[in-house]
Amino acid sequence: MLEKADLPYPERIKNPEDIDRLVVVKMHHAQKKLERGFFTATSYEEYKEKAGKLLEQGVITDDLLENARIEEYIIGPVFNFDFFYSPLEEEMNPIELLGVDWRFETSLDGHVRLPAAQQLVLNDKQKIPEYTVCGHNTATVRESLLEKGFQLAERYVKATKEHYKPGIIGPFCLQTCVDKDNNFFIYDVAPRIGGGTNVHMSVGHPYSNTLWRTNVSTGRRVAMEIKKAIEEERLDEIVT
Template identity: 65%
Template sequence: MIGRDEILGILEGYDPGRIAIGVIGSHSALDIADGAKEEGLPVLVVAQRGRHRTYAEYFRQRKKKDGLTKGFIDEVIVLERFGGIIEIQEELRRRNVIFVPNRSFVVYTGIDRVENEFLVPLFGSRNLLRSEERSEEKSYYWLLERAGLPYPEAVKPEEIDDVGLVIVKLPHAKKRLERGFFTAASYREFREKAERLKKLGVITEEDLARARVERYIIGPVFNFDFFYSPIDGEIELLGIDWRFETSLDGHVRLPAGQQLTLPEHQFEPEYTVCGHASSTLRESLLEKVFDMAERYVEATKKYYPPGIIGPFTLQTAVDKDLNFYIYDVAPRTGGGTNIHMAMGHPYGNALWRKPMSTGRRIGLEVKRAIELDELEKVVT
């Protein structure tokens, strides 16, 4: 793991008046870039050829012939592959870049290289990024347990008949950033579905052996987009989102009888995230949500010092008795924050009395850290 002192040494060579925000061109890059621009910080996006036009053309900042400015991304570096970002880190440092990690950055670069080779100041908690890997011994489940937070309990496949409905969490065999999830209400169903999905090339036996099998919480899902400010020592709830997933959302729009007639290659829904929607929460439940966030933040400080910095998302399901269960944790900006760019999150807007997206909140924290000469508090 790159030591924080080493990163702070690099930061000392930066020009505080020329700090730029950098991000991988995927996942939540538009929100991060838009928010940085709102706070007057230059934006540099590192894109991959074949997926670069969104950033290099359509949202690139340019002057129109009548003098109007359109777009918000200042510069784009196009690589042949995302993983090549390791090879341009000297260029990023030269440009005074503070890099904002998202899930795509970790997946495409590789967690080992992020931890040990990427010598660029990260806004956020470098050492917490690995906790998102479910196969790690000290995954977010390990952290949730020590924080005393509720999460769906793990189930051995042969115990499914005694527990009831479970969800099996493992990566998609071909689309590694996506999911090969499936549900089962019995051990027989588990084996039958697993064999069917292997045959269809959705999952592999190797991934299945390492899969997380846990009790399925029947109820709505809420992704709580939080922000922890190390400058203020305060937790903020910015907004709430939920996901659109293919082909799951297509399945639930069909009558049950029609679902049963689907051919084998369409029978099992996939859980590939393709979009998000905004939500709010019944106010009487907010105390429970803030309590979960407080316990998570304190646990990160204890077990992953200096603890969480900036954005994090607690992904939850709510049962019939209004109990929350955390089924996933993003120790960085969440994947659903793009729905709030420019117009902001409902709770963040109310709190700050102006449009406050996750991206803008990151930009604001960096700007405040520069002005207060406290950049060392927000990077690792």
């Protein structure tokens, strides 16, 4: 989808022997259903060494490793953009930014809270971080970046309409990293309510609240859309 929409995503490295910068090797965790067996590497040697250790620990399998996606690791903060597309909206911009969130990931977030000296003496089992989501936090982005975020969403909505009719409806989440030159890279898309929108519950979010002048969580926004569709007898336009 990202390719079709000509959206920026982290460059894929097909062959592990070509690893020449920091990459993330992405696959499912072998034992923990729904979790990840991600690891990073900066060279083929490091890739082999870390893969070997994770295979030994049962975190990954040969099969998973063979089908893993290797992509450039974007060094910068993670911003999940929680958007909402309204097929019913005819006056305002049909794409709304409801909020921005980021996630707490274990054990990665524990690692970055350790001083370097302590990181370096961790044993093999503790050394390679996992990326299990265990919490969410709310965020805002600098004003000048908002426009770029909207452009990504506009291209994504357009591409879903072209390639997967009728296209995205309602909430979707673009999961992005921002590099040192303020370029966005989309590393994942949730074509549904993003998990991080839990932070909107009851309080809404600075962006949705500003737009609607009241507390608007993702759940409330969905309810507003359904109500509007019923009132305008257009329910068929928001369900598939």
